Amino acid sequence: MRALILLGLVGFAAQLVDGSLGMAYGVTSTTLLLAVGTNAAAASATVHLAEIGTTLASGISHWRFGNVDWKVVAKIGIPGAVGAFAGATFLSSLSTEVAAPVMSIILLSLGAYILVRFTAFGLPRGNLGKPLRRRFLAPLGLVAGFVDATGGGGWGPVGTPAILASGRLAPRKVIGSVDASEFLVAIAAxxxxxxxxGSENIDFAWVAVLLLGGVIAAPIAAWLVRHIPPRILGSAVGGVIILTNVRTLLRSDWIDASGGVQTVAYLVIAAIWAAAIAYSVREYRRDKANESVEALELELQRKATEEEETASA
Known part of the structure; x- marks a missing residue:
């Protein structure tokens, strides 16, 4: 019972992050399932079954808050479904001994990408309003869908930063559209x-509690996406994913590191993680201060113009 409650809380927290950041539900949930000994294919299958419900709830919530561009959903979601089906069948063909470290490497890479991407760069906002073309979104969806199924997560970490980097869609619409299109990916995977x-290796009680936690969090996350600092959240989530999957790899048969080596690795990662969060907080505050200064300057210019117009009249 305690394990089910923990999974429900993980589902809630993972969807809260995913709905606010546009990524990390699958990566976070799969990382936990691997950590408690679930085999790679079953972990990814469990998460994707839960995501059918969570992504539907998240997509509806984002749509109600005006965060979805349906043209983007169609252009990236259909190729994503094809890639996810291919990735699921590929992962299912691997042995457990091979699949677990392979998935941890993929998750570790995605965690590092999230940490670096959001810590160093935040959210790009240039080129807003320019169209996103199918020749960009279709290959992106295919790759993101394949990575998502083989890594137990990756649709958001691959798709969201790539679309954000284009700067052609408002961040909240990028997050909402990626979350909505993930429904197709979850079904295909x-x-x-x-x-x-088959279904014998899947614990449907785990699916249910992950789903319940995610569905409860979905509307909250859709609201939070307008208020939460994505830069800080991205740094925090990236560190969790890196630390957990490094632990899995160091304990795997591939590396089998000693206790001392593991301790040193954890301390180094924790120090880098803390520094990344501190940097993100500082940059976020600096950006907010600059925005306040710019707003004040614009207001002063407006008042000066009004005074000149009044004086000339």
Missing amino acids: SIGFFFGI
């Missing part, structure tokens, strides 16, 4: 896993 491993 789940079908692929049913073909690959």
